[in-house]
Amino acid sequence: MAVTITGGRVYDPANGVDGVVKDISIGDDGRVTADANGGASRTIDATGMLVFPGGVDVHTHVAGGALNFARGLVPENQRVARKFVHTPELRAGIGGLTPTTFATGYLYAGMGWTTVNEAAVPILSAKHTHEEMHDIPIVDKSTLLLMANNELMLDLLEVGEFERAKSLVAWLLCASKTFGIKAVNPGGVAAWKWGKNANQLHQPIEGYSKVTAAQIVMDLARIVDELGLPHPMHLHQNNLGVPGNVSSTIETMNMLQGRRAHLAHLQFHAYGGQDWSTMRSGAKEVADAFMKHTNLTCDVGAILFGDAVTITADGPWQHFLHELTGRKWGNLDVENETGCGIVPYVYSDHKLVNAIQWAVGLELLLLIDDPWRVYLTTDHPNGGGFWRYPEIMRLLMDVEFRRSEVKKLPPEALNRISLPEIDREYSITEMVIVTSAGPARALGLKQKGHLGAGADGDVTIYSAKPDADGVMFTHPRYVLKGGKVVVEEGEIRALTEGRVFLVHPDYDPAIEDFLRPTFQKLYTLSFENYPTEMTRLKHPETVPCAPSGSSAPSASAEPR
């Protein structure tokens, strides 16, 4: 028996435990055990404290080519960011909006988050992502593979070769050692290779005569379902950030009828109005539509006032933001696959547009009345740093505080948003759902987000009382990872190594005969050098797929 946590008020909504004082025991295997046979090597007295399953960040950007590009673009941010001083146990590092790898692990663990989903990986540089993951301590990780602008796949969809496209996607997931599928601005990033975008869902993509953004969305969702991936297609929709994109968002939801999908950073896709001067919150309409589409989950991507760095595969949007703001701009197009754009940004509570954005994120969390389907994120670092999640938690749980913050907004904002009329306050249980239990379920990580028998011993223990500033949840008293105390009273105590989750869906082995010559023709390295070797992953763990009626024969090869 590794550890017993006694006397704490346990919140385990996945198992119906709603603030009950009970003990949690974690065995030597690092998993929660119902057996309390005594003999724990450590007992934590959590009397007067709250015991939660460790936080799960379903959408963040912490590792890989795009994030590393961003690091180089903003030395001025690093200069003023939190510093991590080298000690015999801890590596040196820099926090801030683009933290260095070691600091990323320390920061997430330090705030009680124990599982992190890196939302954007290109296949061509997947090795780089995995190298950085290797250097992020403590937290468990999953990754999403960028697919919606993969031109090999688009070329197949153009000529109606759906089955082959599906096999290709499966092969690429296996080759890149990733966990799920990410779709960003479907067709738009491919169009950006020629300096264009894809704003119309039903127009053919630049360079294609048949494939539309809508088709990509529906085909990829279908592929993900047929492959039976644990996590649904994770979609950054077309028309991000554009006033009036409510209609595009609702139409996209309608298109996904009957399919699982996860809508990323929904805040950026919930704007009404026609242009910047008439922009208003569209959160009500989006929330209403979302409630009807019970097949969908989402994360909000809320913004917080202050510095941010926008990092996204949505290249055309980033060029636009650069031209709009004059801030510096990074862009990297990845051959045949995807791209990324980076623009540092500041959200200001004096700016009408930013005030509306701030309200929209909170409105979505408050108006969507099903915490199991809406999750707390800031699309870090696009909306703000992940260590600021407790600020959002406070705004959700304390309507008086929320009202006092609304008062600081420019007066013109008030009749563009619905936030002032919303009374709802999140309960602790609901908070645990949107920061842990819900995202774990959406990711399909069955041992995460709960504290029932068999769950990973990832536990975050908070004081039940607010700190001197009246804030809760900023500094956990204890954080356990796999049953080991990794953080205690604000200090890192142990440096465990996290696991990397991946999938290995079946594919028709004939896909390699198609892919090899196509690859050699279109890419610039040897086909043998394309896949990421399994040896690059520290503690990989394959999560099974549950394919639905696939017609292709399966290649039951072991992951290489």
Added chain:
Amino acid sequence: MISLTLQRSVDTVPLEAESICPDVIAGLDNNAVRALPVYLGKRQCRLDDFFAVAGETSDEIELRGDLRKVRWIGRGMSRGRISIDGNAGMHLGAYMKGGTIEVSGAASDWVGAEMSGGVIRVAGNAGGQIGAAYRGSPRGMTDGTIVIGGSAGLEVGMRMKRGLIIIGGLVRDFAGLEMKGGTIVLRSGAELRTGAWMQRGTIISLRPIPLLPSFLYSSSYVPTFMGVLARHLASLQISLPVDQQVGVYQRFLGDTSVVGKGEILVWGAHTGA
């Protein structure tokens, strides 16, 4: 007055001494001043490992010695006075908000970097990046005055937004690079690429200087504000020619490569005058 006299030469590994700052030292007694941390490379030392320390509880600091490798003196200061009888190292008065710094000898790079107020005077030569932005920062100094008696290096006033920089000797390339505002006076002219990519601001050169193709001649005159500036500089014991009988300023507008609205004013005495 607190007197710090260098006892031990600092000639290889530089000494980082951001503790030598009126805001840090003002309320401290002599023992506390002696114990202030300074960093020799990776080693943390005491101020009195390097300096003899006399005096206490003052915001006036006097330094003596060849401090050319003592860096960050006066970092972020908002009040008081630092006077150095000798040379000073990099980052002198960086992030300064107020007060004054005076150096009898030479200074190094990054004097007054990103300062927002106060006055720095260096009698001798200085290095580059005077009043400039640190790498990646959108802006350099936002106010204050820097006077360098001797020459200066590259990127003087890079991305400065407001404030006044006066350099007595020759300045190297890129003076006023990406300037956003403020005034730079080059008493002995500059080498190449002055005002490169400037958006706004005024660069005054008292000697002819080579200009980029993206600066266009506008007119020749003595602008009215020159009289105001000259009076202000006179209070700093610096003269500026303004007599139309003696000469005029040729005004060049640019940098057109960034559609900038900056100006470079180059003094030319009338021939035969």
Added chain:
Amino acid sequence: MGGKVTCTLGEVKNRADFIIYWGGNPAECHPRHFTKYTIMQKGKFVPQGRKGRTMITIDIRETPSARAADIALIIKSGKDFELGTTMRALMKGQPVDEERVAEIGLSLDTITDLVERMKRAKFGVIFFGMGLSMTRGKHMNSAGILNIAAEMNAFTKFVCMPMRGHGNVTGADVVLRWTTGYPFGVNLSRGYPRFNPGEFSTVDLLVRGDNDATLVLGADPGATMPQPAIDHLTRTPTIVLDPKVTHTSKLARVHFTTAVTGVSAGGTAYRMDEIPITLRPGLKSPYRTDEEIVNLIIAAVAKKPGWRPAAVMPRAGIA
């Protein structure tokens, strides 16, 4: 402030119909660049290959690369910054001083024509080399190219890419960024990473003699650096890890011969466009790898009495 607008090499292969090589000589320094990635390739959207692409060189002399160009522009030495600035003005329809343009060594008409051609391209790319980044102006010459590429995106698709040097310099850059937040010139003396080119960059540090020991891995400053730097390396303890005995080795206190990375030692190299490639060593070496030697040094240092850096430099009010 512009930015960095770039792509991976396959984008150039598949799309680029307008390629500028500025201050670089790939024919001799990156010998497979033309054939593998750029002008000679038949791309997905440039199926005619060489015939579908226009290649321009900009250099101070005629090189073998210039001889392969459709248009070889020869400019006066030290005028890259002026040319870049002029191009940025013309691109925006802004006036320039014709006499001062002529000092570049090209006529205003030639440069105007160049900019017009760039605007007409479907996909333009500027590769820039050390002829630019190592001559007067240095990083500002590179910044000029970066700004041209970024600003050209108002008209058409345009990117740029630095022609990196040998020895996996890109890999060092990439790894330093993710572990320290900065690409080079990283100072860890105060226990956390700090960055200030000119203060902590190698040549400047060595010329001023700011350090009291040097470990050199896979570089030869004793051959390339200014004399004061070489004198400093000679005066202070210098340790070299290299497969060969280099100029630096000869003035060092200790030299370790190590296995050649990529031939006998494995690892990951990052291509100039930051794509990681697994190295597959084919031969065995009697020498240990750099990694093994470095780890042994780390272990030996760990046995020494430790030091703990105490305080981070406090934030000073920065706007």
